Amino acid sequence: MSKKILIKCDEATTICDKNQYCEASTFDKLRLSIHNFLCHRCRLYSEQNATMTKLFKTHLKKNSEQHLCKSDKDDLQKSLEKELNNIEK
Amino acid sequence: MSEQPKHTLNPNKWINLHSDYMYNYAITRVNKHELAKDLVQETFFSGLKAMKNFKGQASERTWLISILKRKIIDHYRKINSKKGKAEVRMSFYEDGENKGKWLEERAPSSWSSEADATIENTELKNAIDLCVDKLPEKYRMVFLLKTVQNYETEEICNELDITSSNLWVIIHRARLQLRACLEGNWFNN
Incomplete structure (x- = not known):
């Protein structure tokens, strides 16, 4: 990205996305603020993007440890043994 | 020895x-x-x-x-x-004098019901899951690693062998698509 202070909407939204993960630089945040001051659409985008971030935090959760069920393991075991026999031959 | x-x-x-x-x-x-x-x-x-x-x-x-x-x-x-098939429609003018500005029909509009967005709510959770599910697989993978598993950018880049600018383009497109989907299914109902 170039070093100019005035940016377009596509760049502004990208910075806003990075900012959702706290990975926008200070300079980028400054450029975003200036752009949002001038652009009502991106201002709205930024507000809604922050809402989406909260939403994902609340509703998308890490799955706890996941396991293979017994029948999956049995299938795996069978195919592995078969493959092992093929190789040993 | x-x-x-x-x-x-x-x-x-x-x-x-x-x-x-x-x-x-x-x-x-x-x-x-x-x-x-x-x-x-x-x-x-x-x-x-x-x-x-x-x-x-x-x-x-x-x-x-x-x-x-x-x-x-x-x-x-x-x-x-697998290009093309799952490509997301972009939201900005690609060239011309409006290059980089919002396409009229893709510009954000106010949401009518966002007040309860962060309240635990099964219907809303289902709507989000559905929208995440509709993401192209490569977008979903990167988006979830970053957003849900909280992986460092560098870690994802190493694991999937992509550059960080690749990653941010993907995140950007994923979020644009999620936003359009949630707008259709939830916020403007």
Whole structure:
């Protein structure tokens, strides 16, 4: 990205996305603020993007440890043994 | 004469000892049960074929995981090269005097019902899950690693062998698509 202070909407939204993960630089945040001051659409985008971030935090959760069920393991075991026999031959 | 015990491989015990760990590793990254299971199986098969190359320096599990990592990158490359089909409609003018500005029909509009957005709500959760599910696979994978698993950018880039600008383009497109989907299914109902 170039070093100019005035940016377009596509760049502004990208910075806003990075900012959702706290990975926008200070300079980028400054450029975003200036752009949002001038652009009502991106201002709205930024507000809604922050809402989406909260939403994902609340509703998308890490799955706890996941396991293979017994029948999956049995299938795996069978195919592995078969493959092992093929190789040993 | 070396004191350090060499690690050995024992394929008959792989399923018992490592399959859950490997499945968990894979499902976190690919988010689909069948696919994760297949990747684990392929890893075991490749492991069998490569047994003679095992030098005993790493533990059995570390060695298997390194093969699995390779499989996940290969899978990501494969879905990444299926161009066109799943491409997201972009939201900005691509050229001309309006280059970089919002396309009229894609510009954000006010949401009518966002007040309760962060309240635990099964219907809303379902709407989000549905929208995430509709993302193209490569977008979903990167988006979930970043947003839900909270992986560092660098970590994802290493694991999927992509650049950080690639990653941000993907995140950007994923969020644009999610936003359009949620707008249609939830906020403007």
